[in-house]
Structure formats: C-alpha cells, structure tokens
Amino acid sequence: MKKLILLGIITSGLLFQGCSAVMALNGEKEPNFELIKPGQNKVIVESQPLKPVSTEVLSNGNIVSTYQYTLGNEPSAGRAAVYVLLDCLTFFISELVTMPIEMSKNGELRLIRIEYTPQGNIIKIG
Template sequence: MKKKIVIFLLCLGALTSLQGCSAVMAASGTKEANLSAINKGDTRAMVFAKVGQQPARVINNSNGVVEIYELERGNEPSTGRAVANGALSLFTLGLWEVVGTPLEGMKGEKYFLTVYYNQNEILEKYEVSATRPN
C-alpha cells in the first residue's frame, strides 16, 4: 500500500511539472512584423526598427547589402489563451499538456523577408516568400 502511494505521488508530481508549457507558449508568442510600414528609401536602421528583430542572414556584395529575415505570422502572444491553457492544465492535473502543448506548437506560419539595400544602405526593394531564399 505504501508503495502505491509513493508511485501515485511521483506520477502526480510528474504531471504537475508539465503544467504551464502550453500556457507559457501562448503567452510568449511572436508579434507579427508590420511590413506595410517598410518603404523604399528607408535606411537599414529604420527597417531593422520596423521589423523588430535581427536578420537571419546578411550578404554583402558589390551592389550593396541583402538581409534575410525569418519571420512568423499567426502566433501573437495571447493572455486569454495562456489563462485558458493554464486553467485546463490545472483542472486536468496536467493531462491537458498532452493536447495543449502540441496545439500551441502548431500555431504560426514562418515566412521570409528579403531586403535589398544599395551601397549607401538605403532600401531599394524587398520581397516576401514562404520558402527560404538561397
């Protein structure tokens, strides 16, 4: 009998340690970049400020600079989703995490922004694509 109680408490501890993963994922999503704010003639610093993150890749060539940003849409941080995931996890003693964590992991869609600057680091053009540029 004592052994069963210890096993039960260990299982309960393991389940409660899982609690919060989906809630944390919902609360710490990625804010979508406002690409409509980017305009031809913007400086490199202005584009960086508008996109809000570091480029994944920078290519320097004789014509100027090319920056490639890896962005995500559809995964905004949500307090409501975080509270709901936390409550469901609490009420189900952590069992919700088996469903909630993969659901939160599937949120969002990656896309790529390629920005072309001239030698003076002034934006010439930009392209948005679903696949990583070469």
C-alpha cells in the first residue's frame, strides 16, 4: 500500500513537471504607451501588442480605432526560473502551489480608443 501511495505521488509530480514555469514564460506583453501620443503615426501604434476591435470613419474623414490589450500578464523568465528551482528542491510538490498562482494571472483586458487623421497621425487618445 505504501509503495502504491509513493508511486502515485511520484507520478503526480511528473505530470505537473514544469507547468507553472511554462505558464510563467507565456503571456502577453504590455504596450509601450510612451510611443502612443498625439502626432505619432498609426504604423507605430499597430506595432504594439494591441488587438484591433473596431474601426469607424467619421464624417470629417478621420478614423477612430478601438484596440484591446492586456495588463498584468507579461511573461517572466525570472518567475519561471524560480519555479524550476522550487520544482527541483521539492520534487515537483511545489507545483501544487505555483500552478494555481500562475493560473490566476490572467491579466486585465482594457480598451483604448484612438482617433487618426486620414493620413494616419494620432489626433486624440481616449
């Protein structure tokens, strides 16, 4: 019976191996908002990790685009390294704690609305 329990613990540890470390390395980078300012071109804005949600053309020819982005879910090599170290020191028992921590880091979805001139330069943010 003790051998069966030990085998179950070892198998569970191997199944959880490195999941939280992989999750820590995955995520979405946050946009660099210092680059998004009036006068900047649309090409610079769209080079950021922003997902276009909608675009509309106003009667004066200006274009209003709404973008979606995520805050609080950036990848972290440091956090992944700590998780790997904990896995090695605890024979993967730490995954019982670190994996739920990583699963809770979904980030916060936000929207940003940007108005451009017909030439693609930012007029207004917000």
